[in-house]
Amino acid sequence: MAGPDLSALPEILESRPADPSELLPLLTMIQGRWRHLPQEALRAVAARLSLPLARVFAVASFYRSLSFQPKGERLVQVCCGTACHLKGARAVAASLEKSLAVRMGATREDGRVTLESVNCVGACALAPVVMLDGTVHGKVSGPGAAGLRL
Amino acid sequence: MPGEPDSCAAGGGVPAGAALPGEAGAGSRPRLAEPLVEGTVDGVRVAVPRGATILEAARLCAIEIPTLCHHEGLPPEGSCRLCLSETRGSLAVSCMYPLRESGFAALTRSPAVLEARRYVLSLLVCRAPRAPRIRKLADEYGVSPDPRFMRDPDGCIRCGRCVRACRASGPEAIALCGRGFARLVTGPFGRPPEACVGCLACALACPTGKIAFSERDGVRRIWEREFELAPCPECGKRAFTREQLAFLGGGASALCHSCRRRLMARELGKAAALEAPGGPALLRAL
Amino acid sequence: MRLGSTDDLRALRRELAARPGPKRRLWVCGGPGCLASGAQEVFRAVEEACRAQGLGGASGLRADLSGCLGLCERGPLAEVEPEGWLYGGLRPEDAGELVSETLIGGRFVERLAADPGCREKDSSPFYLPQKRHVMARFGRARPGSLEDYLATGGYGALELALSELGPEETFRRVERSGLRGRGGGGFPAGRKWRALKESGGGTRYLIANGDEGDPGAFMNRALMEGDPLSVIEGMTLGAYALGAGRGFIYVRHEYPLSVERLRAAAAAAEGAGLLGADILGRGFDFRLAIVEGGGAFVCGESTALTASIEGREGQPRVKYVRTTEAGLWERPTLLQNVESWANVPQIVANGPEWFRRTGSEANPGTKVFSLVGKVRRTGLVEVPLGTTVGALVNGAGGGVPRGRSFKAVQSGGPSGGCLPESALDLPLDFDALAEAGAMMGSGGLIVMDDLSCLVDTARYFTGFLCEESCGKCAPCREGLPALRDVLTDLTEGRGRPGDSAFLESQARLLAATALCGLGKSAANPVLSTLRHFREEYMEHEEGYCRAGRCRGMYLPEVDGDLCRACGACQKACPASAIEGERKEKRRVLPERCETCGACLAACPFEAVKARRPKKGAPDARRA
Structure with a gap:
């Protein structure tokens, strides 16, 4: 499999000062652009910030918002905050797994959709909540979630 | 945001032994110039330079505090929690707790301390049930691994000594990656570390013997990588890898430890003789 | 326009405050809850209807998005100014009626009332116990609009500080106010401020902690999105009083809109000469950066947060030196929750005595809580500290829905605790909650009814903390999963006699030996449920779940x-x-x-x- 097209990478790298404190912002931008962190991009970040690759990798592996595997084109996140847990997030997750044909925490083989859990998105009053591509949908019911097809 | 000029230890890719920002401070080596502070460890009176740790004070009193993540030559981390002692009514990490004022009173064998150590050991022994050092400690404290919690006994207690050793004296080729229970020492991308120079700093720093290495026919194997060992120009013994010599740079020599010591002693002897009365004549006569 | 002096600021503030407001305004709630229930679509439809009716400009009738109006459960909400009516459950189809009947006609549409039987927002039981200081601008000013902020008293504190008070008196006002940190333990803000002030010379930093990681809490999000400038002004005042040149607002990764609003607000303030270099021509610089987190709960802990800003893994450090002595880049650093910072402008402007008039002696001021879970009215409330738990749960919240009964209220997030019915009489303040085995945390209150199983709740929180443990210290990394496994066994019918006692001893040891504040408090969910609901644990050991929550166990x-x-x-x-x-x-x-x-x-x-x-x-x- 050919790697992703990284021609936009230099521009991203140069948009921030070459300082170690820019590591997380840069990784976040790369994640946003390619929906994951390509290995070559991590090497370029390490070189740009004069950091050992191991340290860049450690930081990249620490934060939940960053991933090494490409995320799907559509991102479905089930909130697992306390209020959502109390109001049946587990049932919502189960019905989404069924209707989207993908396991929790995985990306469907066709690369179209990723289903994952997320820690509280701060819309607790409307629990249970599902986030679709960053937009929050409140008061989702298990059977209602089953209607979602992507 | 623009960088902090005084903040980054890393320059040119190799942090030359410098502690990372944030890892100095508390627990760094006491300076002898500091005034002495007095107190007791387990009732034994002791005076230490201000800023010395409980661990250092205890050692002056010949009181043994077990440690795992602590290493004399590396910045302290206080993460294994084994060296806990009691001071001012609560538990403190002996390897980092700085003694700043006279009148301190640390307890290293109080019931609370022993209970805490037993707890920590009961957790660590589930990770490294076969490591001799952990087993010895576990026996000493009467702890045995609970099969209910033996989820991943891979022999590593995640103390990070290998990573700190690699950062201090090597190229920082490995790191503790991931988080929580799944945290793991590995090279980037979970593969053999490309930057590794085979210097063994990690393996020698490891308290559980988890990092395996071998040497045969002039080749050293570690981290699933092979390194050719350069012969000592004096005796031919192979002590350093070529990558390590290149990493050290500046024409680092492949002299083995014993030849290095022997040559150094010879030079020192020469210098001493030159300074002694009648020395130069003696040297000439020889 | 760049303001060159405090006189310029005063003149502009007067001018904006005197400018007549719209004759009538429809505030469509743009808070986190309402956005989740479709407020954006409603607002778009309302704007459309306004255009169709030719409103705007000279008509004096307009519609705007507001900060969180509070009663999220009935959202999307809208408030009518000046009448104070509150609508709820709005749909885009209602836009035409809202505009023609209410905005133009000035008539209340009964069927759209947010709280049936209550026309005015303030007559609803949800708002009765409330006192809105931090949230005062929600529904009065457009979120992040510098113009509205100035028109509603904003930057009055900075003007006063720079023109009259000076740094020392500004500091004294905060110190004497008795403000306690709104992010968790309630540490006195004055003590932190003094420590920073007395720290050695050189660079000092300020940080606002907006890494609201507690599941079930969203007050910081509402604040950063609803009134970002109050946080920024608070920090600017801190910078002036304490001689700090740089500041950071650390925002949780999951809150992209907060980042956006804060960045826009900071840019506006900077453009007006209220932030950045040479503020109001006084030669005082304060540079502020908005930093986005990477998705790690542990980054709410101060040393982990500073590590994250420095570009490292968010891992806590052993802390025998205070952050105010050696924090960010080893420099003296003052770190406070965003809500603490948002209180500062009001304290400086109105004085410490004014601030102490609200709340109780040891716990002055107000606190924002998110009231969620099994209550009839969920949402965001701001009440004086010392208000009882019951006044919130049964008063504002209206109690648990009909047909069910109250069992517990969880406060303080995963590090907090679950309290039983007797806690309803407890005053909501830092000390009372801590004594009862919970904590204030950042202000999440989650109500549970008789169908909630407390062992399952403990398992949930412990599981959450396991996933969020950074893995640095052995007790949290290894000990927490052990607790979780025992709890999972208990909730899946594999409990054994003695499990509860075992959990208790392990949890106590975990709390005693863990490295950071989060690790030390990670045992709280287990310890607090054991303390108040032990009999449920004993039943689970025997394979019975009285709540009917754990499968196969009833x-x-x-x-x-x-x-x-x-x-x-x-x-x-x-x-x-x-x-x-x-x-x-x-x-x-x-x-x-x-x-x-x-x-x-x-x-x-x-x-x-x-x-x-x-x-x-x-x-x-x-x-």
């Missing part, structure tokens, strides 16, 4: 005296395990029951009970 049974033959349970049952004809009391067929709990939740009369499974009987099948 048997639903219809209580014939309570059953009104409505058939709700039968309809809800996915396994056809309930029988009974119309008008007949229902019966459960145990051999078919999958113990999913649907019947328990469906019964409006609490007639379906979770009975102890018979000894020796085969476990109900699991999914």
Whole structure:
């Protein structure tokens, strides 16, 4: 499999000062652009910030918002905050797994959709909540979630 | 945001032994110039330079505090929690707790301390049930691994000594990656570390013997990588890898430890003789 | 326009405050909750309707998005200014009526009332116990609009500080106010400020902690999105009083809109000469950066947060030196929650005595809580500290929904604790909550009813903390999963006698030996539920869950005296395990029951009970 097209990478790298404190912002931008962190991009970040690759990798592996595997084109996140847990997030997750044909925490083989859990998105009053591509949908019911097809 | 000029230890890719920002401070080596502070460890009176740790004070009193993540030559981390002692009514990490004022009173064998150590050991022994050092400690404290919690006994207690050793004296080729229970020492991308120079700093720093290495026919194997060992120009013994010599740079020599010591002693002897009365004549006569 | 002096600022503030407001304004709530229930679509439709009616400009009638109006549960909400009416449950289809009837006609549309029977927002029980200081601009000023902020008293504190008070008196006002940190333990802000002030010379940093990681809490999000400038002004005042040149607002990764609003607000302030270099021509610089987190709960801990800003893994450090001595880049650093910072402008402007007038002696001021879970009215409330838990749960919240009963309230996020019914009389303040085995945390209050299992709740929080543990210290990394495994066994019918006692001893040791504040408090969910709900643990050891939550650990049974033959349970049952004809009391067929709990939740009369499974009987099948 050919790697992703990284021609936009230099521009991203140069948009921030070459300082170690820019590591997380840069990784976040790369994640946003390619929906994951390509290995070559991590090497370029390490070189740009004069950091050992191991340290860049450690930081990249620490934060939940960053991933090494490409995320799907559509991102479905089930909130697992306390209020959502109390109001049946587990049932919502189960019905989404069924209707989207993908396991929790995985990306469907066709690369179209990723289903994952997320820690509280701060819309607790409307629990249970599902986030679709960053937009929050409140008061989702298990059977209602089953209607979602992507 | 623009960088902090005084903040980054890393320059040119190799942090030359410098502690990372944030890892100095508390627990760094006491300076002898500091005034002495007095107190007791387990009732034994002791005076230490201000800023010395409980661990250092205890050692002056010949009181043994077990440690795992602590290493004399590396910045302290206080993460294994084994060296806990009691001071001012609560538990403190002996390897980092700085003694700043006279009148301190640390307890290293109080019931609370022993209970805490037993707890920590009961957790660590589930990770490294076969490591001799952990087993010895576990026996000493009467702890045995609970099969209910033996989820991943891979022999590593995640103390990070290998990573700190690699950062201090090597190229920082490995790191503790991931988080929580799944945290793991590995090279980037979970593969053999490309930057590794085979210097063994990690393996020698490891308290559980988890990092395996071998040497045969002039080749050293570690981290699933092979390194050719350069012969000592004096005796031919192979002590350093070529990558390590290149990493050290500046024409680092492949002299083995014993030849290095022997040559150094010879030079020192020469210098001493030159300074002694009648020395130069003696040297000439020889 | 760049303001060159405090006189310029005063003149502009006067001008904006005197400018006549719109004749009538419809504030469509743009808070986190309402956005989740479709407020953006409603607002778009309202704007459309306004255009169609030719409103705007000279008409004096307008519609705007506001900060969180509070009663999220009934969202999307809208408030009508000046009447103070509150609408709820709005749909885009209602836009035409809202504009023609209310905005133009000045008439209340009864069917859109947010709280039936209450026209005015302030007459709803939800708002009765509230006192809005931090949230004062929600529904009065457009979020992040510098113009509106200035028109509603904003930057009055900075003007006063720079023109009259000077740094020392500005500092003294905060110190004397008795403000306590709003992010967790309630550490006195004045002590932190003094420590920073007395720290050695050189660079000093300020940080606002907006890494609101507690699941079930969203007050910081509402604040950063609803009134970002109050946080920024608070920090600017701190920078002036304490001589700090740089500041950071660390925002949780999951809150992209907060980042956006804060960045826009900071840019506006900077453009006006209120932030950045040479503020108001006084030669005082304060550069502020908005930093986005990477998705790690542990980054709410101060040393982990500073590590994250420095570009490293968010891992806490052993802390024998205070952050105010050596924090960010080893420099003296003052770190406070965003809500603490948002209180600063009001304290400086109105004086410490004014601030102390609200709340109690040791806990002055107000606190924002997110009231969620099993209550009738959920949402965001701001009340004086010392208000009782009951006043929030039963007063503002309206109690648990009909047909169920109150069991516990969880406060303080995963590091907090669950409190029983007796806690309803407890005043909400830092000390009372800590004494009862919970903590204030950042202000999440989650109400649980009799269908919530406290062992399952402990398992949930412990599982959450396991996933969020950074893995640095052994007790948290290794000990927390051990707790979780025992709790999982207990909730899946594999409990053993002695598990509760074992959990208790392990949890205490974890708390005593962990490295950071999060690790030390990670045992709280277990310890607090054990303290107040021990009998449920004992029942789980025997394989019984009284809440009917843990599968296979109970048997639903219809209580014939309570059953009104409505058939709700039968309809809800996915396994056809309930029988009974119309008008007949229902019966459960145990051999078919999958113990999913649907019947328990469906019964409006609490007639379906979770009975102890018979000894020796085969476990109900699991999914």
